[in-house]
Amino acid sequence: MIIETGHYALVLAFALSLVLSTIPLWGVVTRDPVLMGVARPAAFAMTGFAALSYLALTWAYVTSDFSVFNVLQNSHSTKPFMYRISGVWANHEGSMLLWVLILAVFAALIAWRGRHMPQRLLSGVLAVQGSVAAAFFLFILATSNPFSRVVPAPFEGEGLNPLLQDPGLAIHPPLLYLGYVGFSVAFSFAVGALIEGRIDAVWARFVRPWTLTAWIFLTLGISMGSYWAYYELGWGGWWFWDPVENASLMPWLAGTALLHSTIVMEKRDALKVWTILLSILTFSLSLMGTFLVRSGVLTSVHAFATDPTRGVFILMILIFFIGGSLALFAWRAQTLRQGGLFAPISREGGLVLNNLFLSAICATVFVGTLYPLALEAVTGWIDPTNPSKISVGPPFFNATFLPLAVPLLLAVPFGQALAWKRGDLLAVTQRLVFAGAAAVVITILTFAYTYGGPVAAPLGVGLGAWLILGSINDIVTRSWRSGATLSTVLARAAGLPRSAWGSAIAHAGLGVSCIGIAATVWGVERITALKPGEKTELAAYTVMLDGVFPRQGPDYRETVARLRIFSDGQEIGVIEPGRRVFAVRTMPTTEAGLMTVGLGQIYASVADIEPDGRVGLRIYWKPLVLLIWLGSVVMALGGALSLLDRRARVGAPVRARAPVPAPAE
């Protein structure tokens, strides 16, 4: 009963999304406030039914209802409770349901926060959001129904893919989806504005908090995914330029550009057409990411061709929304009033530069990700060295990404220091002299300290320091006036808008990540085979294999190698990397052993256990590696702080008339 109720709720959510995408739009065209008034209740109702449906599926997982095919395929009665909850989205059907649920929740949030938005804009935005939701509800019902039933129901399920039975992966997809799907709001705002034919600074202010929210979640999601790959896949790397990773990086790059261009639009009423285009492109990249990951096209173009139903369906959605919105854009963009021109040396000029670089980087990643796919589709060529993963590989990205990213990062502190409208580059340079000098000194000191080591690392550390110092400089120059006492300066610093603090912290976070990435060059890797009792040297540490023993987990068997870590003859810790074999799917997974020393980590994974009792080990010393993810958390914190700014909460209009009772929701 609960299952079928959930199934029907999904169907009703689809029906309501159709209502949401048509009736309010009719209202916009005919300027009928009553028809437009349908938008908010319809959005709430659609979201309610989508949530009901999602809860029903979760309930099926929690109670191990194996009459549901999706549960049968992806769950098991011995699975721990937490992974029953996360198991819902750890498979295709469930994750699509989560995707569309988040889309619906964003619609409901717009409806909730949008009471003070102009009604025509709100109705248009919700109608577009509703139509995206309708497409995905239909996709789920037609090709990926999570509520398919099995008769008779078996008594045991097939289990969750062991790679996914991990806390990191349990929370990674929802974060990523909140980011991906969050950009749908910017898209809906863009298309809504194009339909209405009116776009201005007010629009930018309404859309900015949503873009920022999506950006925060996407930042955390990518970071979490990277950390998961780092410790679960056992290769010791944290970014592989894998198409799946690139699929999330592209919307992030475009979204970061969008974030900055909306500021220009809000402040200066300029860059309108570009911002609208960027909103469309960002969500298009999100959709494309969904297509890449969900269609099976990444496993192989040929795998996609053998069962194309899902892929073709998403492709149609992709073509409809991207093509449709771009056509609308081409048709309506000229009617948008252009904003004022501005000087190249100014805050807005700097932000345009930022947008140029970010778009170029995004385009590079786009080409690097899709070119091999296109090549395979056309010629059937598959990289013989790496047939399972289609990618042009890290060399391409390192050669194209870095030359674009480094100048951008070098320019960031200048942009932060420039004034709106007319900036004075000379004055800015003077103000940045201290930060620049300090960054150079840090570079030289690091170089001297690690003399003989790789040159790239000190340069990267210097770049990171430059970003952090530039952000500190930004806060200091804003609050410091010559002759002011320390307490006044502090009071002024505290009085700075939260968005100023937010952007300073986010940019500093970028610097922190930058240092962490640069420090990977100093990493030490040891691939060795040890017998119990044998030792190996790893940078300043000694690693000794204590023994190998089996261990029994809730639903897996594990072979653990116990490693003792010594520093200067003192034992500082024990790590236990292992290989797990899950009872249900006899698929081995590696569990890395990690020990955090300061901000660095000693990382060990078991490659194999040889017949003579020797254990093949990969051991790494990764100095400062935690900074990579810490930096992204700092960036997200900066974003969150900026979101809390008074200006991000669009003020309620002072109502002249007595408020009418709120409609029942």
Added chain:
Amino acid sequence: MIVTLALALMTGAAALAVLLPLSRKRAEDAPSAADADAVFYASQIADIERDIGRGLVDPAEAENARVEAARRLLAARRRAAPDAAMADGTFRRRVAAIIVLVGVPLVSLPLYLAVGRPDMPAQPLAARQQEAPEDMEFAQALAKIEKHLAANPDDGRGWEVVSPFYMQMGRFPDAVRGYSTAIRTLGETAQRLENLGEAQVAAADGIVTADARTVIERALAKDATLVKARFYRALAAEQDGRREAAVAYYSELLKDLPATIPLTSRIAETITRLGGTPPAAKGVPEGGAAIAALPEAQRQEAIRGMVEALDTRLGKDSTDIEGWLRLVRSYAVLNEPAKARDAYARGLSALAGDAAARGRLEALGRELGIGGS
């Protein structure tokens, strides 16, 4: 009943959520674009004032910004035409209401009935285990055996017992592991090799892998009559594109299979698809299809001939129970009760040593009304 009620209530709630706002006489007090502009620029000016108050901006710069914001506010006010008073929208709203009232159930109910299973209750595992003690016993027994095997991974007999259940449950890799262990610890037999081969094919989604083929060939080397192994050998040939070999293997297999097995028709189809001519399966007399095409009288004649051939083959003391059953039934169908009774008696005496077979024959006798008792 409860399900129907729930579906109805949900449909009603969905439609109502949209119909209520449509039925309102006047729109909710929604802000217009001009309102939003006014609020926005007023707040922008207020921000500038605040910044001046804190001394965060240069006064001249602030004045510039304030003037610009004010200018844009005025421009926005000019631009925003007052939302034209609506011509009577009652008709339009009624149409919208009807679309919703009809459309929501019209979309959702047929769609749900096409994809949903309203008759099917939820089946949480815990509840089912209480209700189905037999299955519960099975699950418990399996869990017990698995625990035992985890502790004694070299217990080949245990693996041999549990592996067929793995096959039934679709846990093919486990079945492969089980049969391999059984072979490793108990030794190779044709039967074990055949089972292992089948499990390997199932684990590979129906592809006869190189490993599976080796195992199957080994099984056939020990016993060339194995049916499953011969089937997989034919399938391997088919998957390799060795068409003629596949046809030969399938045909040879088909000749030995009783026609009553559903698989025979599939094998025959496969042979036809591969361009061969399927031979008749065992039990369907030569040219069975041809007989079916004959006119009624001739067909009776042909069938009679075949039944007599069977009678001759069985003679007096054959122990082929299936043959006796078929013979007795055939005579009954041909409406020759005397011959049926005769065959029945001969069969009973021939099967004197086999109580189970006798039982089956006697049951048929009772069914046909020719039994002695």
